[in-house]
Amino acid sequence: MRELLDAVADGDVSPAEAEARLNGYATTEAGRFDAAREERTGVPEAVLADGKTTAEVADLAATAVETTGRALCTRVDDPTAETVTTALAEEFPDSNVEYDERARTLVAHAPAFDPPALDADVGVVAAGTADAAAAGEAATTLTEMGARVTRVSDVGVAGLHRTIDALADLRAMDVLVVAAGREGALPTVLAGLVDVPIIGLPVASGYGHGGAGEAALAGMLQSCAPVTVVNVDAGYAAGVQAGLVARSVDSARTDGRR
Template sequence: MRELLESVADGSLSPTEAEAALNGYVTGEAGRFDAARRQRRGIPEAIYAEGKSAPQVVALAETALETTDRALITRISDEQFEALESTFADSAPDATLERYGSTVRVLGAEFEQPSLEATVGIVTAGTVDGPVADEAQVVCTDAGATVDRVDDIGVAALNRTLDQVDRLRDADTLIVAAGREGALPTVVAGLVDTPVIAVPVSSGYGHGGDGEAALAGLLQSCTVLSVVNIDAGFVAGAQATLIARAIDAARTDDGSR
């Protein structure tokens, strides 16, 4: 405690960093940021931008960057992203902003990219599933897993899926995103011996076209898989990250790394 106070007094530690070290979270006008989630859970807290004002997103991102040297932001709008760019150009010019559709990763100058000896395959049935897959990909990339992205192999032309079977089997775990009736994850899970995490996507026509048909179909899958909520790319990426971390630890322990 004394060392922490002395660090604040001599300016080597900010009050925000000290609060994070003491409580595990930081309280600001935009809410509380869980700075210790990665240490506690293996996955950093993400800032869900939808429904927040641009200043709120910026404030939370600044707190994340100050306490963890990175920020993950999901469902970001163009207006919010422009506010981030403008703010960090002045307050953190050495920070790097990476945007993947509606998902953003901000990296501080001192951020050290981790590395996991594990591969996550991320698969989409069609182009419309891309933004959800992007969200999952950012989470896995941030954790240090190798990501192998396979896009647009929906079952309407099954040869597109069968052409990629060997590649899918090489992954340590798979995230498969699909809308409409959600058939692709079920088909893939019947072809591989790796864990499959299915993400129903809110695309399609009429009844059930908001992702509910895909969700219902995947919950009734004959093949063994896990299902996250509709459009829950972050959750799928987090689950895959936990699997990748366990695989990495096992490979390190047995000396095969």
């Protein structure tokens, strides 16, 4: 501890970084950032922008970069992305910031950040174009967890030949995240055709009764083929679940090479 205190006194370690090392979290005016989550669970902490002011998101994102070398923000709108990008550029001039407007994700890496790399392939499948936002959130999460991500888009069951055409690529994956709205049939169909775990991601696309994702959620939960299901539009959760499978695959392959 004395070494850490000396490093703070010398300006080599910030108070927030020291708090994160000691407590596992860093306290800001916007809340507490769980800096030890990835070390503890293998899952990178994410800053949910919904319900927060742009200043609060920027504060937490900066704390994330300061304490872990990376910030992963979800449900980010354009004004928030602009505020966060400007704030990070001022505080960490050499950091790299990427904003995906469709997926509503923002990722920032400090120059010295060493991203994880898993020997595992994850397919992120979107039934239709309307499902791309939720699928994109999952893909960003998986990329940050170190998986190799392959995006497969617009292969919904309304044109089953599109699904069949993509089967060879999907069967080569270690795990699939399948995003679908309307009745949510695609994960069930694929679960009967491939021999890899499937994470069903119901999407609030559609209209009328069940059009806010309820029908897709119910359909996936009632699947007669084995599908693991997350909540409606929960791209981050789906990405995390698939990422944990990818970590296990990577671990098994690493052990097999020893």
